[in-house]
Amino acid sequence: xxxxxxxxxxxxxxxxxxxxxxxxxxxxxxxxxxxxxxxxxxxxxxxxxxxxxxxxxxxxxxxxxxxxxxxxxxxxxxxxxxxxxxxxxxxxxxxxxxxxxxxxxxxxxxxxxxxxxxxxxxxxxxxxxxxxxxxxxxxxxxxxxxxxxxxxxxxxxxxxxxxxxxxxxxxxxxxxxxxxxxxxxxxxxxxxxxxxxxxxxxxxxxxxxxxxxxxxxxxxxxxxxxxxxxxxxxxxxxxxxxxxxxxxxxxxxxxxxxxxxxxxxxxxxxxxxxxxxxxxxxxxxxxxxxxxxxxxxxxxxxxxxxxxxxxxxxxxxxxxx
Numbered sequence: 001x002x003x004x005x006x007x008x009x010x011x012x013x014x015x016x017x018x019x020x021x022x023x024x025x026x027x028x029x030x031x032x033x034x035x036x037x038x039x040x041x042x043x044x045x046x047x048x049x050x051x052x053x054x055x056x057x058x059x060x061x062x063x064x065x066x067x068x069x070x071x072x073x074x075x076x077x078x079x080x081x082x083x084x085x086x087x088x089x090x091x092x093x094x095x096x097x098x099x100x101x102x103x104x105x106x107x108x109x110x111x112x113x114x115x116x117x118x119x120x121x122x123x124x125x126x127x128x129x130x131x132x133x134x135x136x137x138x139x140x141x142x143x144x145x146x147x148x149x150x151x152x153x154x155x156x157x158x159x160x161x162x163x164x165x166x167x168x169x170x171x172x173x174x175x176x177x178x179x180x181x182x183x184x185x186x187x188x189x190x191x192x193x194x195x196x197x198x199x200x201x202x203x204x205x206x207x208x209x210x211x212x213x214x215x216x217x218x219x220x221x222x223x224x225x226x227x228x229x230x231x232x233x234x235x236x237x238x239x240x241x242x243x244x245x246x247x248x249x250x251x252x253x254x255x256x257x258x259x260x261x262x263x264x265x266x267x268x269x270x271x272x273x274x275x276x277x278x279x280x281x282x283x284x285x286x287x288x289x290x291x292x293x294x295x296x297x298x299x300x301x302x303x304x305x306x307x308x309x310x311x312x313x314x315x316x317x318x319x320x321x
Contacts, residue, residue: 083138152270
């Protein structure tokens with residue numbers, strides 16, 4: 001494998017190296033580097049098929065592989081080791097990182113950003129390989145069954161705040177037995193958003209819109225109805241902006257005064273809030289404002305987007321049919 005000079009961006013890398021388990025998905029500049037990773041994962045996905053397939057199948061495999069890489073990596077990071085029944089899974093994850101690393105390393109042009117992600121991926125692979133075996137058995141990866149919010153982290157605290165109106169015991173914890181049905185749906189919703197690849201989500205929407213445009217024999221009314229249905233289906237993309245804006249405001253509040261950096265999936269905010277109670281109040285204010293929380297404690301992020309969509313298509317149907 002090509003050798004690279006890893007002496008660049010020392011401040012960022014030192015910050016990364018201070019983590020006991022070095023996770024590429026927590027790398028300070030990962031958002032900017034993610035397209036490089038996704039491109040490499042897409043090539044790995046393409047190579048997994050024995051014969052040519054439709055691009056949409058490759059895209060679905062790409063999304064699934066990238067999601068699996070992140071969720072498995074975070075699982076082992078949380079565990080701080082692996083259980084005997086996870087050995088094969090851990091080794092497969094390491095091989096997947098190695099394959100992705102080889103794909104990126106084979107690029108004709110290696111700039112600073114590419115060097116950085118090569119470094120971060122390699123360090124993640126090494127962290128996985130260095131994990132110690134733990135006694136007992138652990139969970140194995142399942143596509144839709146091991147997503148969970150990590151206590152104390154950003155998404156967990158957002159869900160904990162928003163679920164308040166749905167708690168059976170208002171003073172109790174956010175546990176299934178203490179949450180009413182609408183609250184459980186909300187927690188599941190926030191968990192989905194925490195792990196969702198929003199770029200891929202929008203790609204699916206555009207694919208569906210393209211298919212609608214190419215359908216023949218539809219009346220104008222049928223087109224408008226189908227496009228409205230499509231926009232309503234994907235309207236919850238509004239949450240991606242609200243969650244990103246809220247995290248950005250929180251980051252400005254905390255970094256560097258209270259912590260060196262903030263990782264959206266793993267920083268223990270609860271510990272910071274316990275030391276500085278005023279921070280929790282400021283966090284709550286951010287969530288109340290951005291999620292448009294009413295006096296009953298219920299959020300209304302979707303009210304305006306849904307209203308706009310309905311009004312737009314009502315106007316189309318009234319004036320263009």
